[in-house]
Amino acid sequence: MRAYPYPRLTGAVTARVTAVRLRGAGECREVLDYVKACSAIEQVVALGTAERDDWHTACLSLSATVPAREIRNKGHWSDVSVVAVLTDGATNVRTVARLEPGAGGSGEWTGEIELNRDQHLDRASLAVHVVATVGGVPGRVIASMERDWVVDVTAEAPSRDQELDVTSVSFGRGAEWLRELRDAPWVVDTSGRLPTVRLNSDFEGLVALMESEGTPTEKAVAEVLRAHMCAEVWAAVFHTAIGDIEIEEDGTPQFPPDWRGAVLREMLPDVVPTRSLEDALREVHRRRVGEGSWADLQPRIHYAAARRAKVPQALAATVRGIERLDQETHA
Amino acid sequence: MTSRPEYLPERLALLSGAQAADFLSAGLLEGREDVPSIALNKVAEPLSGDEARWLLHRVRDLVDDALAMFGGGRPTVADAWLAPRLHDTLRLTRAEAADKGLWAYLALGVAPDYVVWRHAPGPNPDGSPGSVARDRFVGTLDKQTFARLWWAAELFRDGVDYRPAEVACGNQEMFNSALRLDIIDHRPTAQAFISLIESGTVGTGREVNALLAAANAAAATLMYDVIAPDVERDGGAVREWIAAAESAIPPPRHRLPEGPAEERVPEESVRKLAAHFGELFREGRVRGRTSRENE
Structure with a gap:
C-alpha cells in the first residue's frame, strides 16, 4: 500500500454509468439500450451497440457514491469535489467532468461526461476521484474508485475480455508477406491495433472446420484448435509487448498504454509469480535484453498463455468427448 | 545517403x-x-x-x-x-x-x-x-x-496558436521527455511548462528534466484539473478543421499556420500552475543543492 502525507478517505468510492446518449450531426440522437450496452458488473460500456453509425459524441451519465459520513465526521477535508476523468493512453485524451452532490448530503454525486468519438481508437478508461483541500493544500486526491470503467468505442457487447478477431484470407492470393507463408494453416498478426488470427482459406477444409456446425468430433477438434490459436495469440502478444516496451531514463520499463499493457498486467503474475507487477516487468525486460536467461522464461510464458486461452479445459473436454464417442460406437 | x-x-x-x-x-x-x-x-x-x-x-x-x-x-x-x-x-x-x-x-x-x-x-x-x-x-x-x-504540435498548441508548440519543439529536453508523460494531456499543464521556458525559469536540459520530474511526482496526489480547470471542448472545431483540408493551401513557410479554432486554454489556469510548478522547481533545486553540499 502507498503512504500519503495527508489523511485520505478509508471508505469506498463507487460509481456507475447510468445512461448513454449519442449525438451526431443534425438531428442524430440515440439513447442506448442500457442492458445491451452497459455491464454494471464488469463495469464496461460498449458503444458499438449503437444502431446508428453517424454519432460523434457519447454522453455518459454517472452516479457516484462517496463516504459522506466519514467526510463529515472526520473533518479533515474542505472544498470536497467529485470528478470523473476519462483517459485514453493511445490518443493522449484526458477529459474531466465535475459531478454535483445530491440533496441532503447522502453521498450520491451525479453528472455527465462526454466522449468524442474521433479521439478514441478502441478503449478509454473512466475513473472517479474525490478531491479536497487538506491542511491548506487544495486539489488533493483523497480517494479514488477502485476499478475504472472501460468505455469501448467499437465493442458490440459490454465485456472486459476482447474478442479474438479471426478472419479467413487466401494466403496464396493475399498480401506479399502472406504469400511467403502459403503453407501455414494460420498466422497470428500482432502488428495491428488489435491482434488478429488469419486463417488460410487455401488450406483445404480448415475454414469449414473452424466454422463447424458439423459432427461432434469436428466441433471438438475445432474447439481445441481455437484454444490453441488463442494461446498462440497470447504468447505472440506477450512477446510483441515486451519487445515494444519503453524505458525511462533511469532504466525503469514502462507498461505500454494500450492493450499490450493490459496483456502484460494479466500475464506477468503467471510468468514471474510472487513479485509486484513493476518488478516482474523489470525482471522480464532484463532477461530479454540478455541479462539472465530468456530461454528459461519461455515455458512460463507458454504456461501463462495456455492458461488464458483455457487450453487445458478445451483439451480435457475433447478427450472426454472422444471417449464418449468411442463408447457409443462400440455400444 | x-x-x-x-x-x-x-x-x-x-x-x-x-x-x-x-x-x-x-x-x-x-x-x-x-x-x-x-x-x-x-x-x-x-x-x-x-x-x-x-x-x-x-x-x-x-x-x-x-x-x-x-x-x-x-x-x-x-x-x-x-x-x-x-x-x-x-x-x-x-x-x-x-x-x-x-x-x-x-x-x-x-x-x-x-x-x-x-x-x-x-x-x-x-x-x-x-x-x-x-x-x-x-x-x-x-x-x-x-x-x-x-x-x-497537437499537445502543445493553444487552440489556433502553434507558437507554444514551436517553443516546446525548440527545447529538445522538453520535446523528448514531456511527450512520454501523461500530465501533459491536461492542456493548462502543458501551457504552464511553456510559460516557464519562456520566462527563463527553466532552460537547460537538466532544469527542464527537474521541472518535469517534480510536476509529475506531485501529480500523484494533486488533481491539476481541479486546481487549474480547462474549458470543455466539443470536438466541432477539429472536425471543421479536418473538413477544411479539402481546400487548404500549403502552410506558410515564414510565419506560423493557424491550428483548429478550439477555445484557448484559460490564462488564469496556466498562471496558477506556472506559479505552482515554479515553486516546486525552486524547492527541488534548493534541496538538490543542500544535499550536494552535505555530501
Whole structure:
C-alpha cells in the first residue's frame, strides 16, 4: 500500500454509468439500450451497440457514491469535489467532468461526461476521484474508485475480455508477406491495433472446420484448435509487448498504454509469480535484453498463455468427448 | 545517403509493423541504402476515400522544404519549424494519429531520407557507420520521427496558436521527455511548462528534466484539473478543421499556420500552475543543492 502525507478517505468510492446518449450531426440522437450496452458488473460500456453509425459524441451519465459520513465526521477535508476523468493512453485524451452532490448530503454525486468519438481508437478508461483541500493544500486526491470503467468505442457487447478477431484470407492470393507463408494453416498478426488470427482459406477444409456446425468430433477438434490459436495469440502478444516496451531514463520499463499493457498486467503474475507487477516487468525486460536467461522464461510464458486461452479445459473436454464417442460406437 | 523514394504514389497508405520490418535493413538504418519503393507500395494499404488530406505530395513537398531550409545545418533545429506545419498539412483525428501504420508509411514510403538525415547518429568510435534507431521509423508516438512532431504540435498548441508548440519543439529536453508523460494531456499543464521556458525559469536540459520530474511526482496526489480547470471542448472545431483540408493551401513557410479554432486554454489556469510548478522547481533545486553540499 502507498503512504500519503495527508489523511485520505478509508471508505469506498463507487460509481456507475447510468445512461448513454449519442449525438451526431443534425438531428442524430440515440439513447442506448442500457442492458445491451452497459455491464454494471464488469463495469464496461460498449458503444458499438449503437444502431446508428453517424454519432460523434457519447454522453455518459454517472452516479457516484462517496463516504459522506466519514467526510463529515472526520473533518479533515474542505472544498470536497467529485470528478470523473476519462483517459485514453493511445490518443493522449484526458477529459474531466465535475459531478454535483445530491440533496441532503447522502453521498450520491451525479453528472455527465462526454466522449468524442474521433479521439478514441478502441478503449478509454473512466475513473472517479474525490478531491479536497487538506491542511491548506487544495486539489488533493483523497480517494479514488477502485476499478475504472472501460468505455469501448467499437465493442458490440459490454465485456472486459476482447474478442479474438479471426478472419479467413487466401494466403496464396493475399498480401506479399502472406504469400511467403502459403503453407501455414494460420498466422497470428500482432502488428495491428488489435491482434488478429488469419486463417488460410487455401488450406483445404480448415475454414469449414473452424466454422463447424458439423459432427461432434469436428466441433471438438475445432474447439481445441481455437484454444490453441488463442494461446498462440497470447504468447505472440506477450512477446510483441515486451519487445515494444519503453524505458525511462533511469532504466525503469514502462507498461505500454494500450492493450499490450493490459496483456502484460494479466500475464506477468503467471510468468514471474510472487513479485509486484513493476518488478516482474523489470525482471522480464532484463532477461530479454540478455541479462539472465530468456530461454528459461519461455515455458512460463507458454504456461501463462495456455492458461488464458483455457487450453487445458478445451483439451480435457475433447478427450472426454472422444471417449464418449468411442463408447457409443462400440455400444 | 538514403535518398528520396524513386516511386511516390498519389495517396498516402498504411504499413503494418510486420510489413515495415521487412524494409528496415541494416543498410537503410546506416543510411547507405534506399527503400525499394515499388515493392513497398505493393504491400502497403492505400487509405480509402478521395479526401485531399491523403494526398502524398503535400507531405513530401513540406519535407523537401524542410530539407532545403535546414539540410545544411543542425537537424534538431528543423523540429520547431516542421512540427506545426506537419500538423497543419496532415489534418488527422487523434484516433487516426494513434495508428502507427500511417507513421511507418510516412517514414518508409514518403521520406526515409528525412528520417536518416534527422536521426543519423554519426559514425561509431571505431569508425564504422552509426545506425538510426529503428524506433525512428516504426516506434512509439514519442519516438517515431513524424509522429512525435505531429503529437507535440497537437499537445502543445493553444487552440489556433502553434507558437507554444514551436517553443516546446525548440527545447529538445522538453520535446523528448514531456511527450512520454501523461500530465501533459491536461492542456493548462502543458501551457504552464511553456510559460516557464519562456520566462527563463527553466532552460537547460537538466532544469527542464527537474521541472518535469517534480510536476509529475506531485501529480500523484494533486488533481491539476481541479486546481487549474480547462474549458470543455466539443470536438466541432477539429472536425471543421479536418473538413477544411479539402481546400487548404500549403502552410506558410515564414510565419506560423493557424491550428483548429478550439477555445484557448484559460490564462488564469496556466498562471496558477506556472506559479505552482515554479515553486516546486525552486524547492527541488534548493534541496538538490543542500544535499550536494552535505555530501
